[in-house]
Amino acid sequence: MKLHQLRYIYEVANRDLNVSDAADALYTSQPGVSKQIRLLEDEVGVPIFLREGKRLTQITPAGKEILSCAGNILREVNSIKQIGNEYKNKQSGILRIATTHTQARYALPEVIKTFLKKFPDVKLSLKQGYPEEIVDMVVEGEADIVIATEAVSHTKELVALPCYKWNRCALMLPKHPLLRKKKITLSQLAEYPLITYDFAFAGRTLVSETFESAGISPNIVFTALDSDIIKTYVELGLGIGLVARMAFDPKKDRSLRMVDLSHLFNPSTTWLGLRKNSFLRSYVYQFIQLFAPHLDAKTVKPAVCIGG
Secondary structure, eight states: OOHHHHHHHHHHHHTTTOHHHHHHHTTSOHHHHHHHHHHHHHHHTSOSEEEETTEEEEEOHHHHHHHHHHHHHHHHHHHHHHHHHHHHOTTOEEEEEEEOHHIIIIISHHHHHHHHHHOTTEEEEEEEOOHHHHHHHHHTTSOSEEEESSSGGGOTTEEEEEEEEEOEEEEEOTTOGGGGOSSOOHHHHTTSEEEEEOTTSHHHHHHHHHHHHTTOOOEEEEEESOHHHHHHHHHTTSOEEEEEGGGOOTTTOTTOEEEEOTTTSOOEEEEEEEETTOOOOHHHHHHHHHHSTTOOHHHHHHHHOTTO
């Protein structure tokens, strides 16, 4: 059994069983990948993939367990490489951050600016997606850190560290009737069309649950992943936007008015997730503390384990 064989089966599984795509990603030939998969299957004594002719169609039950072990081995190999890189050059490397649009757009820019000034030789990659997608990026070793409100604290493969709490606000056009109210109520909000985050986000779920517990049915006419998209449709007069308070910038959002809604909704927590038993470069600890000052290396290292 060879390490490159484990890489081949893992890449094929991650490429929807497309051997040609996997070969391109691995900078090798399709026949070479197919041959090594066959050799590995002969060695372990069971098929990893089901086939129709030459085409791979499905992962076998045994194959799923083998792939899980292969993933763990490949991640440990990456940790060994990271240890070598850390002691070879502490100031250079790659930092891959998986996060949502709101975090990338509003919470991270100043942190990233400060980090890159301090570590100019570190290449930073920002990956965005649904909460479940970005969590999987860290679980699968495709990213080093995940920052999100949703999914992180419920994923057993991750160490979840609380960063900060946030709440919501309502965005509306300048002459909206609700601006004349001293304190907006849930029932008053429900009288108007609402635009808020997609169902995949905890903020959206919490909004729905708050209305439901009060016995009120909100008129949610439009959902989106992106706070800026929500603001665009509020500007078009399609409804009131319910977004994270941090998403409102009075200098840039001059066409809108903001009303704080922290008296209506419970706060949410933004979490930072790291894969358990992974080695983190020293600059990763520096980035974490820039983003959440209370999360220093002494706090984070014991939680992550390796290198702690």
